[in-house]
Amino acid sequence: GVEVGGWVVRCIFVLQAEDGIRGRLVTGVQTCALPIYPEQYQHWSLDFDGPVATLKLGVNEDGGLHPGYKLKLNSYDLGVDIELHDAVQRLRFEHPEVKTVVITSAMEKVFCAGANIKMLGLSTHAHKVNFCKFTNETRNSIEDATRFSGQTYIAAINGTAAGGGYELALASDYIILVDDSSSAISLPEIPLLAVLPGTGGLTRIVDKRKVRRDHADYFCTVTEGLRGKRAEKWKLIDELVPRSKFTEKVKERALEFTQRSSRPEDAKGILLTPLKRKISEHRILYDHLTIDFERQSGIVNLTIHAPEDDLPADPESIQAAGANYWPLAMARELDDAIMHLSFNELELGTWVFRTQGNADQVLSVDQTLIKHKDHWLVREIMLNLKRVFKRLDLVSRSLVALIEPGSCFTGTLLELVLAADRSYMLDGTFEDDDKSPAMLCPTEMNFGPLPMCNDLTRLQTRFLADPESVEKVRTEIANNLDAATADDLGLVTFIPDDIDWEDEVRIAVEERASFSPDALTGMEASLRFAGPETMETKIFGRLTAWQNWIFQRPNAVGEQGALKLYGTGKKAVYDKKRI
Numbered sequence: 228g229v230e231v232g233g234w235v236v237r238c239i240f241v242l243q244a245e246d247g248i249r250g251r252l253v254t255g256v257q258t259c260a261l262p263i264y265p266e267q268y269q270h271w272s273l274d275f276d277g278p279v280a281t282l283k284l285g286v287n288e289d290g291g292l293h294p295g296y297k298l299k300l301n302s303y304d305l306g307v308d309i310e311l312h313d314a315v316q317r318l319r320f321e322h323p324e325v326k327t328v329v330i331t332s333a334m335e336k337v338f339c340a341g342a343n344i345k346m347l348g349l350s351t352h353a354h355k356v357n358f359c360k361f362t363n364e365t366r367n368s369i370e371d372a373t374r375f376s377g378q379t380y381i382a383a384i385n386g387t388a389a390g391g392g393y394e395l396a397l398a399s400d401y402i403i404l405v406d407d408s409s410s411a412i413s414l415p416e417i418p419l420l421a422v423l424p425g426t427g428g429l430t431r432i433v434d435k436r437k438v439r440r441d442h443a444d445y446f447c448t449v450t451e452g453l454r455g456k457r458a459e460k461w462k463l464i465d466e467l468v469p470r471s472k473f474t475e476k477v478k479e480r481a482l483e484f485t486q487r488s489s490r491p492e493d494a495k496g497i498l499l500t501p502l503k504r505k506i507s508e509h510r511i512l513y514d515h516l517t518i519d520f521e522r523q524s525g526i527v528n529l530t531i532h533a534p535e536d537d538l539p540a541d542p543e544s545i546q547a548a549g550a551n552y553w554p555l556a557m558a559r560e561l562d563d564a565i566m567h568l569s570f571n572e573l574e575l576g577t578w579v580f581r582t583q584g585n586a587d588q589v590l591s592v593d594q595t596l597i598k599h600k601d602h603w604l605v606r607e608i609m610l611n612l613k614r615v616f617k618r619l620d621l622v623s624r625s626l627v628a629l630i631e632p633g634s635c636f637t638g639t640l641l642e643l644v645l646a647a648d649r650s651y652m653l654d655g656t657f658e659d660d661d662k663s664p665a666m667l668c669p670t671e672m673n674f675g676p677l678p679m680c681n682d683l684t685r686l687q688t689r690f691l692a693d694p695e696s697v698e699k700v701r702t703e704i705a706n707n708l709d710a711a712t713a714d715d716l717g718l719v720t721f722i723p724d725d726i727d728w729e730d731e732v733r734i735a736v737e738e739r740a741s742f743s744p745d746a747l748t749g750m751e752a753s754l755r756f757a758g759p760e761t762m763e764t765k766i767f768g769r770l771t772a773w774q775n776w777i778f779q780r781p782n783a784v785g786e787q788g789a790l791k792l793y794g795t796g797k798k799a800v801y802d803k804k805r806i
Contacts, residue, residue: 265313265314265317268310268313268314269286269287269290269306269310270284270285270286270287270290270298270303270306270307270310271283271284271285271307271310271311271314272285272333273314273318275322275325277324278324278325278326278327278482278485278488278490278492279325279326279327279328279329279478279481279482279485280318280322280325280327280328280329281328281329281331282311282314282318282328282329282330282331283331283332283333284301284303284307284330284331284332284333284334284338284339285301285332285333285334286298286301286302286303286307286334290306291304291306291343291346292304292305292306293346293349295345295346295349296343296345296346296349297345298343298346299340299343300334300337300339300340301332301334301337301338301339301340301392302339302340302341302342302343302344302346303339303341303342303343303391304342304343304346304358305354305358305361308358308361308362308365311365312361312364312365312368315365315368315369315372316368316499316611317499318372318378319372319376319378319607319610319611320496320497320499320550320604320607321496321497321498321499322496323490323491323494323495323496323603323604324490324491324492324493324494324496325378325490326377326378326379326484326485326487326488326490327378327379327380327381327481327482327484327485327488328372328378328379328380328381329380329381329382329383329477329481330380330381330382330383330395330396330399331382331383331384331385331477332384332385332386334386335385335386336385336386336387336407336409336410337386337387338384338385338386338387338388338392338396338410339388339389339391339392339393339395340387340389340390340392341389341390341391341392341393341394342358342362342390342391342425344420344790344793344794345793345794347420347790348784348790348791348793352778352779352784353573354570355778356770356774356775356778357569357570359425359426359770359774360569360621360767360770361566362391362425362426363425363426363427363766363767363770364614364617364618364621366394366395366397366398366426366427367398367614367617367763367766368614369398369399370398370400371610371614373399373400375606375610376490376606376607376610377487377488377489377490378488378490379400379401379484379485379487379488380398380399380400380401381399381400381401381402381403381477381480381481381484382395382396382399382401382402382403383403383473383477384396384402384403384404384405384410384412384464385405385410385473386405386409386410387409387410387411387412387413387452388404388410388411388412388413389411389412389413389414389415389452390413390414390415390416390424390428391424391425391426391428393412393413393414393428393452394414394424394426394427394428394431396412397427397428397431397432397435397436398427398431400484401465401466401480401484402463402464402465402466403464403465403466403467403468403473403476403477403480404454404458404459404464404466404467404468405468405469405470405473406455406467406468406469406470407469407470409454410454411451411452411453411454411458412452412453412454412458412463412464413446413449413450413451413452413453414428414429414432414446414447414452415449415450415451415452416428417447417448418448418449418450419450419789419793420783420789420790420793421777421780421782421783421788421789421790421799421801422774422777422778422783422789422790423769423773423774423777424447425770425774427762427766427770429443429447429769430762430765430766430769431762431766432446432463434762434765435762436462436463437462438461438462438463439461442461446461446463455467466480490603491603494603494604495546497546497549497550497604498549498550499550499559500549500550500551502559502560502563504560504563508520509522511564511567513560513563513564514556514560515531515532515534515553515556515557515560516529516530516531516532516557516560516561516564517529517530517532518530518564518568520572520575522574522575524736524737524740525574525575525576525577525740526575526577526578526579526736526740527568527572527575527577527578527579527624528579528581529564529578529579529580529581530580530581530582530583531557531561531580531581531582531583531640531643532582532583532584533553533582533583533584533585533586533588533589533635533640534553534584534585534588534589534592535584535585535588537588537591538552538553538588538591538592538595539552539595540591540595541595541599542599542602542604542605545595545599545604545605545608546604552608553592554592554596554608554612554639555608555611558608558611558612558615559611561615561619562614562615562618565615565618565619565622568622568624569622569623569624575624576624576625576739576740576744576747577624577625577627577736577739577740578622578624578625578626578627579627579628579629579736580626580627580628580629580643580644580647581628581629581631581634582634582635582636582640582643583633583634583635584633584635585635586634586635586636586637586666586668586707588635589635589637589638589639589640589668590637590638590668590670590705592638592639593637593638593639593670593671593672594670594671596608596609596639596672596676597670597671597672597676600676609672609676609677612639612676612677613676613677613678616642616646616677616679617679617680617763619643619646620646620679620680620755620756621680621767623744623748623751623752623771625648625739625747625751626646626647626648626649626751627647627648627649627650627651627735627736627739628643628644628646628647628649628650628651629650629651629732630644630650630651630652630653630665630667630710630713630719631653631657631665632653632656632657632660632662632663632664632665633662633665634665634666636666636667636668637667637668637670638668638669638670638671638672638673639670639672639677641667641668641669641670641672641673641718642672642673642677642685644667644718644719645673645685645686645689645718646685648751648754648755649720649721649735650718650719650720650721651719651720651721651722651723651728651731651732651735652665652667652710652713652714652719652721652722653665653710653722653723653724653725653728654709654710654711654722654723654724655710655724655725656725657725657728658725664709664710665709665710666707666708666709667707667708667713667718667719668705668706668707668708669700669701669703669704669705669706669708670704670705671704673685673686673700674686674697674701674704679755679756680756680761680763680764680767681756681757681758681759681760681761681763681764682759682761683758683759684697686700687758688755688756688757688758689717690717691757691758696716696717699716700716700718703716710722748771749771749772752767752768752771756768781802782799782801782802787799787800789801
């Protein structure tokens, strides 16, 4: 890890000898430029005026995460989106006084040109899909802040917004477009690139903004997009304002939206300090999370550790603990780990979750969170837990939970079992082990605060159309459940004893690794979200199915494909067959 100009740049080179002569790059070059504080952003700036924050996009052309492209016209890559994600998080935790956030551009007559096309053309398929997924999750966090945190986002489009630039605006609650002779909004991916607006654009214009289907069809096939009165009439924007009055009108609307918010005006935020993380070839260590790799078998073992000491029991003490407060610290570490593994460890396809520590401590934490859920900081901590578990639901990895003696799958951590594709709980104890038998313990956290993308809890999704089973689990709140009881309640998949445990778990994990990763991704994404469809499940379902497929088609990424030829002046050659 080297700190360069306030940025931490981590490069890991792992060389493994082959035949004693040649070497091969095992994990490749992992470069992650992570801003520590907003003052060190390359692409965004934050300004504050009482209850209004302004988030300005001014992309550094030469600040791409990888070489080979320039981020012209406020186009973005993963590095730009990492900063945006960081800013959204910090606005929620560090600035309780902020009630409205204005997203605009620092560039004259250009809002955002969307994802950088050269970057997409150079990226691997896996990076493109991971990039689209992360960008979607960041947009969702903006909508989540508006809906649940009283921090409303307004997009002030002061120039042209194309593709992902307009999709960024779509994530806001209110869109203002400058009325001049040049500024327009567009989703030109289909006519220009032979792909789709990959961060939920198609879904948001019809599901969120309620744009008529025929209007949406026209809009998405016109390269130059729409401007002026037609954009407003078709509900693609909320308000059209002349350039001479634009700044004044944006401020007026921002102050209007502050009246909706219940965020405290005089509360003090907490600083989201940098995470402590040590990476080696076979292990990653955080304060509350240990990750061990079994590279040959494609397995990641993730162990979450319960807090060791008594924790704060009131909002003032939680405020004093800040980012070190266990549920927030643990969730930030898990979130960071999910992102690291998703982008940098593509061949480790099975994630095995364990927990260790005092289950009573986790129960105590949950009870504190529920008791003080209306306090702004406690609310943000619970909302952050929700978002992290949603991200886990959406990973294209097989999830297995192992409940063993010494585990603490209680309440918040029980969600890991409910999120898993399969779970195994030891019935009894291991021979010559003095630990108490494995237990599960539900809390109020499992019955509402942590919903999935389908707006149901994981228990409701597990027992779809069977509310009686959910209520049976509810009667056991704060009770320790042994393997037989957990099995009867439907909380686990299998409960082998110590004689069969090792073989059953090993066979299950090895069998998983023998299947096609593509088939598993499709199966898991289809099975995890039973029940009602929401805008979020639509966006991610379509990303998994359509964007994944389209990004591999020659019409987009072949030598004569639109994405490859963009900017060369050459016309793409399409295979015209519909299949």
